[in-house]
Amino acid sequence: MALRxxxxxxxxxxxxxxxxxxxxxxxxxxxxxxxxxxQLYLELSRLERDGLVSGRxxxxxxxxxxxxxxxxxxxxxxxxxxxxxxAKPSFIRDDLMVKVQAVDRTDPAPVLAQLRERAExxxxxxxxxxxxxxxxxxxDRIGPYLxxxxxxxxxxxxxxxxxxxxxxxxxRSEREAARADP
Amino acid sequence: MALRxxxxxxxxxxxxxxxxxxxxxxxxxxxxxxxxxxQLYLELSRLERDGLVSGRxxxxxxxxxxxxxxxxxxxxxxxxxxxxxxAKPSFIRDDLMVKVQAVDRTDPAPVLAQLRERAExxxxxxxxxxxxxxxxxxxDRIGPYLxxxxxxxxxxxxxxxxxxxxxxxxxRSEREAARADP
DNA sequence: CTACACATGTAAACGGTTACATGATTAT
DNA sequence: ATAATCATGTAACCGTTTACATGTGTAG
Numbered sequence: 323m324a325l326r327x328x329x330x331x332x333x334x335x336x337x338x339x340x341x342x343x344x345x346x347x348x349x350x351x352x353x354x355x356x357x358x359x360x361q362l363y364l365e366l367s368r369l370e371r372d373g374l375v376s377g378r379x380x381x382x383x384x385x386x387x388x389x390x391x392x393x394x395x396x397x398x399x400x401x402x403x404x405x406x407x408x409a410k411p412s413f414i415r416d417d418l419m420v421k422v423q424a425v426d427r428t429d430p431a432p433v434l435a436q437l438r439e440r441a442e443x444x445x446x447x448x449x450x451x452x453x454x455x456x457x458x459x460x461x462d463r464i465g466p467y468l469x470x471x472x473x474x475x476x477x478x479x480x481x482x483x484x485x486x487x488x489x490x491x492x493x494r495s496e497r498e499a500a501r502a503d504p
Numbered sequence: 505m506a507l508r509x510x511x512x513x514x515x516x517x518x519x520x521x522x523x524x525x526x527x528x529x530x531x532x533x534x535x536x537x538x539x540x541x542x543q544l545y546l547e548l549s550r551l552e553r554d555g556l557v558s559g560r561x562x563x564x565x566x567x568x569x570x571x572x573x574x575x576x577x578x579x580x581x582x583x584x585x586x587x588x589x590x591a592k593p594s595f596i597r598d599d600l601m602v603k604v605q606a607v608d609r610t611d612p613a614p615v616l617a618q619l620r621e622r623a624e625x626x627x628x629x630x631x632x633x634x635x636x637x638x639x640x641x642x643x644d645r646i647g648p649y650l651x652x653x654x655x656x657x658x659x660x661x662x663x664x665x666x667x668x669x670x671x672x673x674x675x676r677s678e679r680e681a682a683r684a685d686p
Numbered sequence: 687c688t689a690c691a692c693a694t695g696t697a698a699a700c701g702g703t704t705a706c707a708t709g710a711t712t713a714t
Numbered sequence: 715a716t717a718a719t720c721a722t723g724t725a726a727c728c729g730t731t732t733a734c735a736t737g738t739g740t741a742g
Contacts, residue, residue: 332605334606339720341719351605353601354596354598354601355596355597355601356597359722360703360722363722364702367723382720384710384711385721386709387721388720388722398609401606402610402611404602404603405603405611405614405615406614408618409622410599411625413597414535414538414594414595414597415538415595415596419537419594419651420509420537421587421591423516423647423648424509424647425646426645427516428584428587429584429587432587440591443593463608464607465607469601475665483650483654490650521692521693523691523692523693541694542694542696542731545693564693567691567692567738568692568694570693570694571693571694687742690740691740692738692739693736696735697733697735698734699730700729700730701728701730701731702728702730704725705726706724707725708721709722710721711718711719712719714715714716714717
């Protein structure tokens with residue numbers, strides 16, 4: 323069980339609904355933990371059942387009602403235990419890298435397009451992180467600042483690599499084309 | 505299904521046994537795909553059943569027999585299809601980052617220790633990648649070179665971030681200690 | 687004589703993804 | 715009109731991890 327701890331850590335910011343958490347996992351938390359909204363709703367229910375978070379119903383009129391969650395003392399104790407336990411090695415899975423690994427034996431054209439698209443996505447993320455960093459500088463918590471910093475630098479490097487790989491592969495395939503059709 | 509394609513891409517290097525593949529997934533491939541040995545044995549069986557790889561038994565005397573696998577034409581076609589399909593966003597999960605995110609509310613000491621350990625692991629990986637890069641420069645395949653480059657740069661940045669985070673957190677907790685016990 | 691490298695697998699338990707299900711309000 | 719945002723969940727399926735299972739040869 324591990325999504326559990328990512329959710330608890332994210333809830334340290336304050337009260338969140340499942341929906342709001344899902345958005346947080348789409349931006350900030352997404353740097354080090356990926357999760358789908360359905361997973362979060364489920365995990366919040368389990369955390370509540372286990373007494374690690376407590377939810378309160380907020381009745382709204384022009385919107386559906388929502389449930390806001392906060393970390394309980396038991397939840398904090400669980401986080402403390404987690405922080406002191408041995409960390410598993412980090413875990414990465416990236417389809418695009420698999421495609422690049424195999425690109426010498428496949429058609430490079432679709433890979434080139436995907437590298438460019440990735441670079442654009444990364445650029446957008448960098449901007450979001452830069453804005454988040456400005457806000458986090460004035461926060462007294464250092465943890466979110468440090469993870470956000472890592473997120474931004476990761477995306478920068480990822481963007482640069484995508485652009486570099488795209489250029490190298492484009493030049494290669496142009497050379498190939500010229501050799502095949504002189 | 506996705507481990508499938510990572511295995512096919514890794515097998516482009518040549519013949520591998522499950523055991524050898526597991527080692528490759530521990531170093532090179534690990535940059536963009538994480539998998540346990542048991543998973544690889546299982547996936548190789550499935551790939552063989554589906555005709556995407558073919559295995560041949562190699563009888564050994566002073567060691568247990570092994571099965572070496574190569575990608576078939578059908579496997580190459582599958583890789584081609586995969587390369588042209590839309591790439592899922594990359595997927596990351598890192599316990600240590602979760603711990604750093606929450607560090608303002610937990611005891612920082614074990615997190616500091618884990619950051620240092622991670623930095624050391626990263627340093628070791630950087631050396632391995634540097635050596636791999638030297639070999640790959642003389643290879644006519646560009647894909648493995650590009651992914652290895654990304655792996656090395658990722659580990660460098662990760663190491664630097666770990667050391668930076670460790671320093672910042674250490675200074676913080678020393679200041680806290682001084683304030684509590686003047 | 688202890689640990690590590692070689693070598694392969696199965697079964698049960700767990701976690702994550704996809705598809706399904708619903709429905710109001712607000713902005714373009 | 716259409717799309718996006720708000721808002722929450724369940725069920726079936728699939729993939730991953732952990733535990734189990736076995737055995738030889740080589741190096742320290």
